[in-house]
Amino acid sequence: MSRWLALVPIIALSPLTASAADEPAGEVTFADHIAPLVFQNCTTCHRPTQVAPFTLLNYAETRKHAKTMLRTMEDRYMPPWHPEPGHGEFRDSRRLSDAQIALFAKWVKAGMPEGDPKKIPALPKFPEGWQLGEPDLVVAMDRPFEVPAAGPDIYQNFVIPLNLAEDKWVTAVEFRATAPVVLHHVLYFLDDSGRGRAKLKKDGQPGFPGMGFRPTGSLGGWAVGATPSKLPEGLALPVKKGSDLVLQTHFHLSGKAEKETITVGLYFADKPPKRTLVNIALPPVFGLFSNVDIPPGKAGFKVTDSFTLPVDVDVVGVGAHAHYLGKTMKADATLPDGTQKKLFAINDWDFNWQGQYVYKEFVRLPKGTVIRSEVTWDNSAANPRNPSDPPVRVRWGEGSTDEMGSIGLRVVAADQADTPKLREALQLHLRQTVIRSRLRGDTVDWDKLGVPAPDLWKNPDLFKKDRESPAPEKKDAKAPVSVRDTDGKVQTPLAVGDAKASVLFFTTTDCPIANAYAPEIAAIVNDFRDSNVRFFAVHVDPDLTADAARTHAKEYGLNLPVVIDAKHELVAATGVTRTPEVAVVLPDGTVAYRGRIDDRFPGLGKKKQAAKERDLRNALTALVAGGTVPTPRTEAVGCSLPTLPVR
Structure with a gap:
């Protein structure tokens, strides 16, 4: 059991700081105001070979995507940063200030002026090769993992032998991917027990699936937007000789098959190291003994815990963990003199954006400080991340549809000699937590966990010792618009003719949600191919070439005519505002349906494992049968649609 408490994760965070921006009194231009903001906070990911779906290297690219950028900024979805302000000051914060977002909004509202091109600052210089210099040890997967184009997210664990002949201390980890577009995060686990190797399957794919692996240590992880950095001076993490590195990897499918090594x-x-990192997990063992048993429909299930420090400590960093139902995370401290200190808070937990956060300065907490944690879960139907529809009872477990939750503070004793006393107090805290759980009558499926129940659990004598949006107004399509397809042929998608309907899928090559729908679009085209319905993929990027559109269609398996709406004439005729968005046009020019393909993406950064409402399929089924669309x-x-260039 103590092995579960040995996780002392670190993670390399992006050095994309967001300094305060005073709003200028005059005109806001790209050259003077927006370029520094974008280059500092966005370009690290939005450049060639990185994980972002499009590049932001100049004025034209920023202008094209500015409206989408503003929406994600205002939603606090991008740049990715989840800790709440006022609950700890963290190194490498990627959170934009309200003033910076207001500045960007003012620029967009003003028409996105470029300003003097000569004043545009140079792009940041990004290091080539290993960013921290040549590593002491380089290891890799022995063969690629094949990622399909479509389906639910994948969690796969890759076991890589380190072949260390002696114990080592790790100060940093650097990560490289061959297909970063499908990677969301990777956790670096250590295993000196052989459990990882025992789980390997002989199915032709490397690794083994799931989230239920119990490591014996951790070296942190990588997430979108992260760049490598070393632990603070004098700190390092232990790796025992003979250990394997287990990479627990989260793949989010892009609509295109990939191979990752x-x-x-x-x-x-x-x-x-001079001082030893210790993890204070509240509650211990990710809540195994905290009666995590969430009724269906419960929106505010809560678990709290507290721990009194037996010695002075310096808090180095903090992280949290829960599965899909996790909602909020909070850790506070009450000092011996009654002073309250806010350590950490996330108000909208997202399993897809797990991070570990390092404080700008170590936070000194004196002996006698009480640290309190609070984790909440949302098992209601209103939670778009709920994997069960309708909601079901969810208990503690290691599977993706089970739950767990904990906040981990990474600390060092102010005096290294006090480290054993700190560890002893944490073991006592675990023991007391187990006793309370046993006395409550909690049940733990030890066979399912694959570990024997501890003596403290088996022997009772030991206890004595111790949203739906309103429908927009109906809009009719204008006169037929002529556009060219990728072969140069003139197409009139709005001229339905003798067909029952014309279906227009509006898309771009660099919108990840649009690309993720490519397999479903292909499936819909196949399913309705014999129903006298016309289909078109409509690219709305004014700079897209026919060759690029043709290549994109081939890579993503789009089996329908592809046209380019360079002037947004089809956009204006149908009233679409997003990609992906679909318009279904009838022979009389009426837009019978406009909106989403299905409800798999309830919001930016929020994805269901499977769609419940298949709106487009329902609309087409009704029209083919001679009826009316149930939800138009x-x-x-x-x-957002790319901004048209100034002609």
């Missing part, structure tokens, strides 16, 4: 570089310390308007979720 991960490479990891490890950096070693020359000698053991829905709200599409995706990227």
Whole structure:
């Protein structure tokens, strides 16, 4: 059981700081105001070979995507940063200030002026090769993992032998991917027990699936937007000789099949650290003994815990963990003199954006400080991340549809000599937590966990010792518009003719949500191919070439005519505002349906494992049968339309 408490994660966070921006009195221009903001906070990911779906290297690219960028900024979805302000000051914060967002909004509202091109600052210089220098050890997967184009998110664990002949201390980890577009995060687990190797399957794919692996240690992880950095001076993490590195990897499918072969570089310390990192997990063991048993429909299920420090400590960093139902995370401290200190808070937990956060300065907490944690879960139907529809009872477990939850503070004793006393107090806290759980009558399926119940659990004598959006107004399509397809042929998608309907899928090559729908679009076209319905993929990027559109269609398996609406004439005729968005046009020019394909994406950054409402299929089924569309308007979720260039 103590092995579960050995996780002391670190993670490399992006050095994309967001300094305060005073709103200028005059005109806001790209050259003077927006370029510094974008280059500092966006370009690290939005550049070639990185994870972002499009590049932001100049004025034209920023202008094209500015409206989508503003929406994601205002929603606090991008840049990705989840800790709430006022609950700890963290290194490498990617959170934009309200003033910066207001500045960007003012620029968009003003028409996105460029200003003097000569004043545009140079792009940041990004290091080539290993960003922290040549690693002391480089390891990689022995073969690629094949990622399908469509389906639910995948969690796969790759076991990589380190072949260390002696114990080592790690100061940093650097990560490289061959298909970063499908990677969301990777956790670096250590395993000296052989459990990882025992789980390997002989199905042709490397690794083993799931989230239910219990490591014996951790080296942190990588997430979208992260860049490598070393632990603070004098700190390092232990790796025992003979350990395997287990990469627990989250893949989010992009609509295109990929192959991933991960490479990891490890950096070693020359000698053991001066102070030892200790993890204070509240509650312990990710809530195993905290009666995590969430009724269906319960929106505010809560678990709290507290721990009194037996010695002075410095808090180095903090992280949290829960599964899909997790909602909020909070950790506070009450000092011996009654002073309250806010340590950490996330108000909208998202399993897809797990992070570990390092404080700008170590937070000193004196002996006698009481640290309190609070974790809440939302098992209601209103939670778009709920994997069960309708909601079901959810208990503690290691599976993706089970739940767990905990906040981990990474601390060092102010005096290294006090480290054993701190560890002893944490073991006592775990023991007391187990006793309370046993006395409550909690049940734990030890066979399912694959570990024996501890003596404290088996022997009772030991206890004595111790949303739906309103439908928009109906809009009729204008006169037929002529556009060219990728072969140069003139097409008139709005001229339905003798067909029952014309279906227009509005898309771009660089909108990840639009690309994710490519397999479903292909399936719909196939399913209704014999129903006298016309289908078109409509690209709305004014800069897209026919060759690029043709290549995109081939890569994503789009089996329908592809046209380019360079002047947004089809956009204006149908009233679409997003990609992906679909318009179904009848022979009389009426837009019978406009909106989303289905409800798989309830919001930006929010994805269901499967769609419940298949709006487009329902609309087409009704029209083919001679009926009317049951819901003629829905709200599409995706990227804003690219801004047309000034002609």
